[in-house]
Amino acid sequence: MKCLFLTSSPGYGHTGAAEAIDLELRRQYPAVETAYLDITSLLDPQVSAAIQDGYLRMTAEQPALYQKLYDMDQSFYQQLAGKTAADQQLVDFLEEQQLRSFPEVVERSHFSLPERYKSLDSALLNTLINSICNRHKIPAGRLLTQGLLVLIYNLLATRLRKYVQEYQPDVLIATQMYPNTLLSHSIKKGLIQQPVIGVLTDYGVHGVWVRNTTDLYCVSHADVAKELQAQGIAADRIHVTGIPLVPAFSNLPSQLQARAQLGLAAGPTVLITGGQCSIGVVVAVQALLNDQHHAYQILVAAGSNTVDVAALQQLATRYPQRFKLYGWCDDLSQLICAADVVIGKPGGLTLSETLACGRPFIATCCLGGQEAHNVQFLQTKHVGLQAELAQLPQVLDDLFSHSGLLQQMKKNASQLGRPDAATAVVAQLSSLIAQDEVLQIKLASAF
Secondary structure, rough: EEEEEEEOOOOHHHHHHHHHHHHHHHHHOOOOOOEEEEEEHOOOOHHHHHHHHHHHHHHHHHHHHHHHHOOOOHHHHHHOOOOOOOHHHHHHHHHHHHHOOOOOOOOOOOOOOOOOOHHHHHHHHHHHHHHHHHHHOOOOOHHHHHHHHHHHHHHHHHHHHHHHHHOOOOOOEEEOHHHHEEEEEEEEEEEEEOOEEEEOOOOOOOOHHOOOOHHHHOOOOOHHHHHHHEEEEEEEEEOOOOOOOOOOHHHOHHHHHHHHOOOOOOOOEEEOOOHHOOOHHHHHHHHOOOOOOOOOOOEEEOOOOOOOOOHHHHHHHOOOOOOEEEEEOOOHHHHHHOOEEEEEEOOHHHHHHHHOOOOEEEEOOOOOOHHHHHHOOOHHHOEEEOOOOHHHHHHHHHHHHHHHHHHHHHHHHHHOOOOOOHHHHHHHHHHOOOHHHHHHHHHHHOO
């Protein structure tokens, strides 16, 4: 049996969840064949890089724009579709991104595709940007923009369909919403007939996920299941599995064991995850080291794009007993179990890992969009809170000075954690396949 995982960059959470399902699937069915497709790889590399860079820039530098994009704000989408003139903020962002990603484009052509363009993809993307930013200068600009959006969508959907038809998987698992929606048209036309499973990796639902062509939804929590039902998805197509985690989270050490294995001392311990290692974290770590009330033991799991890593290394050398700097970790389970509190960027996978270990989570950086759902979840379920980096000393002092509050948050986290989520997803996949005799035979042969 062949299984194709569909993801989308940037962001590790979608791929991490797919990898966790993959590991469990192959544990139960050793002969199963699995493959991954990041849909951005279907685009020209320069265009793919431009889109990913633009996404990261927008979340970091223009969070209000990103929130409008995520919320499918009607006014914002009318601007993107050329129905109304674009706000100057959007124009400035698109023009800056165009010059950043396509420096060879010096003079914008409104009506033709310059020879400088290296591919159809870059031609379409740059012409779309031009039409949005120069709508008032282009006759029939609205029709041009709308036509380009439809063309780009259909082009990407067609490439995805061809990839699926060539690979011929028996089942499709989408851990990101855009591959899920790109499949929809081909499924309705009967060009793709394999069952599709949508695995939501956050604690909220975006409307793009809602498709009648998705056979089964695996979601993080009962609240998310209710959101899907409210948007028209039948209850029997939704299963609460949790967000899939790697096998290490199914066999967790105690806090004492984790600290002993890492050579850590007793005492209040906090973990700062890699996604949060950005501007300001060095100051926050130094403030915690200088705290007069608590002798914090601070662990930092540095991400691959960590800034100020040299300054963090200097702190680790200066405070060898109280500050430990770790490199990129595919498996954070031991570090999370050693800590009392986890601090970081509230991605769905990171939050799920933290809850599986029974630890509260403090979000010190929220990009909005799906992360806003996650922050709301951890606050309403009393398993964490949101705070600025500058507020960390006071927030942590409140927690560690009131042990009853910290212990209650740990208890709440343990009750919400789903370390067996990958197993639950595979169980739903097996159940779905059992309804198809041909797929059932193929699955049986994967033992």
